[in-house]
């Protein structure tokens with residue numbers, strides 16, 4: 001999970017309070033959320049408009065632009081109505097309050113832990129652990145697809161970091177490699193939180209600026 005800056009103006013069609021998936025709501029969400037689910041940070045499963053806070057018939061919550069998020073079925077189904085950290089709220093520093101331990105082989109167990117011991121962070125971590133590891137037979141099969149994706153992303157990042165550390169490349173080549181690393185760490189890239197964690201843990205923070 002990473003922090004997202006949401007478009008401030010809500011699509012006009014939401015004012016009618018008839019259909020929360022009206023006109024360009026989904027398109028706008030796809031731009032703001034970089035086309036990926038805000039929970040698992042992938043686009044492996046089809047994404048849809050999710051109510052961050054369950055509306056339970058409350059019209060305001062149902063059509064409130066800031067309550068509409070882009071989430072995939074796999075994650076939505078695990079989160080249900082649990083209150084979790086809001087990645088679109090800049091006061092919730094989701095990247096630094098949660099620790100992401102990536103895997104480098106597909107059989108590994110993804111470890112997500114809370115750096116901040118408040119209920120919201122702990123509940124978010126519990127959801128993320130289920131999302132990445134599964135807790136039922138079906139969810140474990142879907143979680144495996146995400147794990148495979150984590151391994152693939154890590155392989156690419158490792159290869160780039162290996163090239164970056166070699167002296168055989170000239171200045172121009174190093175600039176290109178650095179550009180590729182930064183692309184992999186950009187919010188628009190998948191599973192960014194895992195890759196940024198590796199960078200932070202290895203004193204390469206300058207690559208995040």
Ligand SMILES: [Zn+2]
Pocket residue numbers: 037038039040041042071072073074075076
């Ligand atoms: Zn998801």
